[in-house]
Amino acid sequence: MSENMATRAVGDGPLVLVATDFSDTAEAALDWGFELARSHRGRIVLVHALHLYGPMSDFLPSPPDLDEHLQGAAMERLDSSAGRLADRDGADEVPIETRLELGIPSQAIVQLAEKLSPAVVVLGTTGQSRLSQLLLGSTAQRVVQHAPCPVLTVHPGDAEVHRPIETILVPTDFSRHALHAARKAQRVLRPIEQGARLILLHAYHLPLEYTAYGAIPTGLNFHQDVAALAEEKLLKVADELARDGLEVETVACQGYPPEAIVETARERDVDLIALGTHGRTGLSHLLLGSNAERVVQQAPCPVLTVRHQD
Numbered sequence: 001m002s003e004n005m006a007t008r009a010v011g012d013g014p015l016v017l018v019a020t021d022f023s024d025t026a027e028a029a030l031d032w033g034f035e036l037a038r039s040h041r042g043r044i045v046l047v048h049a050l051h052l053y054g055p056m057s058d059f060l061p062s063p064p065d066l067d068e069h070l071q072g073a074a075m076e077r078l079d080s081s082a083g084r085l086a087d088r089d090g091a092d093e094v095p096i097e098t099r100l101e102l103g104i105p106s107q108a109i110v111q112l113a114e115k116l117s118p119a120v121v122v123l124g125t126t127g128q129s130r131l132s133q134l135l136l137g138s139t140a141q142r143v144v145q146h147a148p149c150p151v152l153t154v155h156p157g158d159a160e161v162h163r164p165i166e167t168i169l170v171p172t173d174f175s176r177h178a179l180h181a182a183r184k185a186q187r188v189l190r191p192i193e194q195g196a197r198l199i200l201l202h203a204y205h206l207p208l209e210y211t212a213y214g215a216i217p218t219g220l221n222f223h224q225d226v227a228a229l230a231e232e233k234l235l236k237v238a239d240e241l242a243r244d245g246l247e248v249e250t251v252a253c254q255g256y257p258p259e260a261i262v263e264t265a266r267e268r269d270v271d272l273i274a275l276g277t278h279g280r281t282g283l284s285h286l287l288l289g290s291n292a293e294r295v296v297q298q299a300p301c302p303v304l305t306v307r308h309q310d
Contacts, residue, residue, distance in 0.1 A: 013042035014119030019109045019143070020048050022077050025124030027084075028159030032152060032302055033122035034085055034094060035164060039191045043095040045116060046082055049108035050074050050100060074100055106142035113147050120304070122152040125296070144277070144296075150184055150306045152272075158302050165189070167197040168304075169270040171261045171295075174202070174233050179240075181276035181306040186241055188272070188304070197247045199268060200237055202230045203260035204252070227252055258294035266300050273299050277307040 018033035020026040030046065037044050052067050078098040085091050101108040113121050125140050144151045168185040172178040182200065189196040204226050234250035242248050253260055265273055275292050296303045 013037075013040045015116060016042055016044050017109075017113055017116060017118035017121045018044055018046050019105070019121065019123040019139075020046060020078070020081055021105070021124075021139075022048070022081065023124060023126075024159065025126055025154060025156045027081065028156070029122045029124045029152075029154040030081060030085070031159065032154050033120075034088065036120065036122070036152070036188070037094045038090045039164065040119075041093065041191075042119070043097070045097045045099055045112075045118070046078060047099040047101055047109065047112055048074050048078050049105035050102055051104055052102060071100060071102075106139045106146075109139070109143050110146045110148075113149055118149055120150045120152055121147050122154065125153045125155050144305050144307075147307065150304055152302055152304045153296055154302045155299070157300075165271045166195060167199065167268065167270045168272045168274050169199045169201060169261070169265050169268065170274045171201045171203065171257065172234070172237060172276075174237070175276065177276035177306075177308040179237065179276075180308040181274045181304075182237065182241055184306045185272070185274035185304065186243075186246065188274075189246060194245045195247075196245065197249060198241060199249045199251060199264070199270065200234050200241075201251045201253070201261060201264055202234055203255050203257040204230055205254070205256050227254070258291045258298070261295050262298045262300065270301055272302055272304055274304040274306060277305045 014037075016033045016037040018030050020030060033044055036042070050070060052070065075098070078100060082096045082098050085094070085096065099112065101112055103111075109121065109123070121143060123140055123143060140153055144153065165188060168189060170178070170182045170185050172182065182198070185198060189198065230252035231250065234252055238248040238250050251264060253264070255263075261273065264270075273295065275295060277292065292305070296305065
């Protein structure tokens with residue numbers, strides 16, 4: 001998302017690619033994608049990926065026009081989803097294009113993102129499969145891992161709390177990847193300016209050896225030293241991100257990072273969590289590792305994962 005997106009003409013701002021499987025969660029993702037596009041004077045490409053499996057049975061041939069019928073039905077559903085936004089406030093400011101892609105959904109979505117270079121891909125964390133216990137579901141998980149741009153994942157419950165994005169929580173481990181995510185979050189908030197809030201959070205998890213055996217004789221107050229250093233580093237990052245109209249708040253706390261992130265998001269009633277997907281572990285294929293995957297799964301709001309490539 002570019003720095004001057006708020007001053008662009010209608011439809012000339014960033015492209016928001018919204019993927020749908022026509023589930024309720026996908027409809028919620030479209031709502032959030034619409035809000036992003038509207039606030040940044042951008043446009044939406046709404047895509048559905050249709051995987052044609054070939055013959056449906058080894059002993060009964062499929063109807064000769066089955067593929068054409070499925071494609072026609074999918075296009076009707078796409079047009080219906082796009083048309084649902086026509087009566088919303090600001091709908092005339094958001095051009096919407098529909099695309100039907102053939103292939104494995106995760107691959108088709110990533111390939112289209114590589115072709116169109118959107119500012120963000122938006123999709124639901126669970127779809128028609130209803131396999132909520134599988135974190136994101138295979139499609140969303142693979143898109144998050146491989147998309148060439150930030151990905152906004154929307155949970156089933158996020159439809160009920162949809163609202164303008166005014167407060168973003170940015171967990172940081174002080175790596176350049178976390179700073180990259182913070183800058184993306186800063187740009188998401190740019191159209192709001194006055195009243196927008198960015199919360200920088202560092203959660204430090206002290207090893208068991210420092211906490212399980214009571215007071216350990218030492219010349220240093222280890223807990224206070226860690227907290228003070230974390231707050232000092234947070235303030236330095238806050239200074240880099242500060243601008244007129246944007247409030248940057250810092251929070252340093254002890255706790256298991258994913259639990260601290262989710263708890264802080266609930267306590268502060270944040271609208272969005274922005275996570276860097278390549279932290280100090282270097283495991284780009286695992287987001288920030290299991291910590292980030294747990295946050296995406298348990299967060300009380302949508303999560304923007306920002307993949308940073310060296």
